[in-house]
Amino acid sequence: MIGLDPRQLLWRLAVIGLVATIVQIAAVSQLEILGANADVTPLVVAAVGLLAGSLPGAAFGFGIGLLLDLALVQTVGMSSLLLLALGYGAGRLRELRDPQGALVPIAVGAGATALALVGFALMSFLLGGDAPLDPAILWRLALTLAWGTLLAAPVHALVRRVLLPALPEDPRRRRRRAYTTGGLSPLSRA
Amino acid sequence: MYDKSLRRRRVALALLVACSLLLLTVYFGESAGGGLHSVQRGALEVLSPIQEGASRVLKPARDLARWIGDTVDAKGRVSDLERENEQLRRQAIAGTDAARQNVQLRRILGLDDAAGLAATRPVTARVIGQSPTVWYGTITIDKGSGDGVRVGQPAITGDGLVGQVTTATPGSAIVTLITDSRVAVSARVSENGVRGVVQTSAGGAGDLRLRYTTRSDRVERGWSVVTAGTSSAADRLQSLYPPGIPIGRVTRVTDAGTDTQQVEIAPYADLRRLELVQVLTARPNGNRP
Numbered sequence: 001m002i003g004l005d006p007r008q009l010l011w012r013l014a015v016i017g018l019v020a021t022i023v024q025i026a027a028v029s030q031l032e033i034l035g036a037n038a039d040v041t042p043l044v045v046a047a048v049g050l051l052a053g054s055l056p057g058a059a060f061g062f063g064i065g066l067l068l069d070l071a072l073v074q075t076v077g078m079s080s081l082l083l084l085a086l087g088y089g090a091g092r093l094r095e096l097r098d099p100q101g102a103l104v105p106i107a108v109g110a111g112a113t114a115l116a117l118v119g120f121a122l123m124s125f126l127l128g129g130d131a132p133l134d135p136a137i138l139w140r141l142a143l144t145l146a147w148g149t150l151l152a153a154p155v156h157a158l159v160r161r162v163l164l165p166a167l168p169e170d171p172r173r174r175r176r177r178a179y180t181t182g183g184l185s186p187l188s189r190a
Numbered sequence: 191m192y193d194k195s196l197r198r199r200r201v202a203l204a205l206l207v208a209c210s211l212l213l214l215t216v217y218f219g220e221s222a223g224g225g226l227h228s229v230q231r232g233a234l235e236v237l238s239p240i241q242e243g244a245s246r247v248l249k250p251a252r253d254l255a256r257w258i259g260d261t262v263d264a265k266g267r268v269s270d271l272e273r274e275n276e277q278l279r280r281q282a283i284a285g286t287d288a289a290r291q292n293v294q295l296r297r298i299l300g301l302d303d304a305a306g307l308a309a310t311r312p313v314t315a316r317v318i319g320q321s322p323t324v325w326y327g328t329i330t331i332d333k334g335s336g337d338g339v340r341v342g343q344p345a346i347t348g349d350g351l352v353g354q355v356t357t358a359t360p361g362s363a364i365v366t367l368i369t370d371s372r373v374a375v376s377a378r379v380s381e382n383g384v385r386g387v388v389q390t391s392a393g394g395a396g397d398l399r400l401r402y403t404t405r406s407d408r409v410e411r412g413w414s415v416v417t418a419g420t421s422s423a424a425d426r427l428q429s430l431y432p433p434g435i436p437i438g439r440v441t442r443v444t445d446a447g448t449d450t451q452q453v454e455i456a457p458y459a460d461l462r463r464l465e466l467v468q469v470l471t472a473r474p475n476g477n478r479p
Contacts, residue, residue, distance in 0.1 A: 025319040025330070026241050027248035032462040033259035039322045055199050062206045066213075070233035071241070072321050072328060073357045073364045076226050077213030084206050120323050127218070136397065 008166040009056065013048065016162055017064040020044040025071055036143035039116065041068060043152050045083045046090040046112035047105065047159035051167060054091025061087030075127060082119040086112050109152020110145065117141050231359045234330070238318060238362035242332050245318040256463065277412065310432055310470035312346075313337050317464045318362070327353070327370035327390075329464060336360040338471040342430050344417075345467045350436035350458030351375065351417060352467050363469070367461050368398060368437065376421075376429050377437055379407075380414040388415060388437055388455065398438055400453035409453045413440045420477045429477045432470060 024040050031037050041064055049057025065080030090108055093099065217226050315337075319330035333339050335358045345352040345365045353373060357364040366373055368388065375388040377400060384407040386400040400415055419433025438455035445451045 022237075022240055022244045023248065024322055026244040027252055029320040029322040030317070030463070031252055031255045031259070033255065034262060037322065037462070041322065055202055058203055058206055062210065065210075067233075068322075070230050071237045071319070072330070073230050073234060074321070074328075075214065076217040076230060077210045077215075080213065081207065081210035084203075084210065088203060127214075 009052065009163070012162055012166050013052075013056065013060050013063075016044060016048070016159060017060060017067060021064060021067045021071060024068075033147070034143055036140045036147065038147035038151055039113065039144060040151060040155055041065075041079075041083065042086055042112040042116035043109045043148060043155040044159060045087045046108050046152075047156040048163070049087040049090025049092075050094050050105065050108055050156070051160055051163050052091070054088045054095055057087030057089075057091035058084045059087070061085070078120075078123050078127070082116060082123065085119070086115060089115075105156035106149060106152045109156065110149040113145050113148030113152075117144060231357060234357065234364070235334075235359040235361055238330060238332065238334075238359070241330060242316070242318045242362075245316070307432070307470070309472065309474035311338065311472040312468040312470050313339060314466060314468050315339070315345075315363075316466055320462075320464075327367035327373075327461070328356070329353075329365050329367065329467075331363050331365055331467060331469070332361070333469065334359045334362045339363045339469050340471070343469050343471055344431045344435070345469050346435055347459045347464065347467055349460065350438065351431065352459050352461065352464065354430055355469060365467065365469075368457060369461055375431055375437065376418040377415050378418040379409055379440075380416050380436075381410075382408065382413075384409055385418055385421075386453070397441070398455040398457060400440075400455055403451060403453060405447055405449050405451065407451075409440055409443050409446070409451070411440050411443060414438075415440065415455050428473065432473070432477045 020040060028038055028040055045057065045061040045064060048060045052060075061083035062080045065078075065083035066076070068074070068079045068083075069076045090112065093108065213226065216224075220226060313333050315331035315333035317329050318332050321328045329352075331339075331345070339355055339358050341355055341358055343355045345355060351368055353365045353367040353370070355363050356366040356372075368375060369390050371390050373389070376385070377388040378385045379400070384403055386403045386407075388398050388400055390398060400409070403409065415437045417431040417433055417435040417437060418429065419431065420429040436458045438457040440453055441456045442454040443451060444454075
């Protein structure tokens with residue numbers, strides 16, 4: 001955790017959380033294309049987990065979930081529980097596997113969207129609400145998943161841009177170090 | 191060092207999970223006037239001006255995305271609209287004559303439009319937020335108890351019924367849409383007066399179903415379903431909705447003529463693209479026809 005400034009990270013996470021929640025409620029939720037709208041909150045939580053680790057990911061997920069439940073007058077604690085699990089999961093993935101591929105944010109974003117959809121359905125059902133599954137709703141869920149997958153990369157890039165100055169040295173310099181410790185950069189060889 | 195970090199992480203995670211479960215339990219256990227519900231209303235009051243500002247700022251982006259979506263949808267809708275247009279033209283011809291008679295009858299009875307929707311004291315509100323999940327059908331509006339909006343009042347658009355107010359703060363309110371499983375509306379079929387209750391369909395993704403019809407209740411595709419209003423003479427059994435507000439059009443009737451007939455309805459109001467709604471803040475004559 002060299003170079004990590006917890007206060008700066010906290011501020012940045014708070015701003016990301018507030019902006020993501022407001023944008024989701026005031027704009028993204030009201031945009032329905034082909035019968036479904038995107039949900040950027042699981043994408044943002046997954047991106048934070050992937051960039052900052054499991055604990056900041058879980059805490060951020062809890063916070064953004066609480067804000068969503070309060071702002072939308074939903075069952076308080078439901079989104080918090082779900083999103084903290086997503087943030088923690090994405091963070092653990094980074095800590096245990098440290099995936100480096102360019103497609104990782106997209107795959108993680110798609111997975112986070114899918115888990116959020118399934119998680120909401122399960123929790124709604126467990127809490128006594130209707131969580132029916134018929135072709136119409138499955139189509140809508142599939143579209144939401146598709147929008148989530150499409151938006152995963154830009155959302156991850158945005159979150160990374162905001163968090164970058166507050167992130168530990170390691171993930172920032174990882175790619176550069178591969179050239180400096182293992183030999184010449186492909187560019188200098190050419 | 192690693193063990194300490196691991197232990198700390200596990201403790202923090204356990205605390206967050208416990209906190210979420212505690213919130214869930216408390217929220218379910220308390221009444222609508224309980225502490226968490228009050229905090230929720232307070233948060234809504236604080237966040238609604240921010241939402242309102244963001245909603246205005248982000249309107250061009252929403253309009254652009256809607257234009258793209260509309261363009262994609264438009265191709266598939268042309269033939270449907272042509273068919274509907276033909277049907278509406280026929281209805282309009284019949285309706286003009288009926289309207290003329292209606293005006294004459296109203297004059298005779300000494301009624302005017304004030305006894306219609308105007309008497310319900312509609313308050314126009316802007317939609318400033320919408321729930322992102324499929325399972326919750328709610329919108330946030332920029333008018334609240336300070337404008338006369340109260341819990342239980344119906345919300346409509348020019349197209350038809352939208353839902354009912356379920357939370358009201360001084361500056362904003364939450365409207366639960368008719369496609370949410372928590373809402374049920376007493377309704378009748380406009381063409382023959384068959385009664386039932388409109389609730390979300392099994393899909394729950396935006397379609398409705400007219401429930402509790404019997405085998406003798408004939409309902410056909412294309413017929414209109416409107417709110418029934420109050421049918422009981424008892425004041426404590428008043429309907430929340432004034433009579434005659436359009437809800438939707440019958441799109442399919444399965445197992446017709448049986449006790450298990452299922453009447454599916456598509457709402458008239460475009461519930462995913464709401465910009466402005468009207469909240470009916472008064473109940474003239476207890477919402478009786």
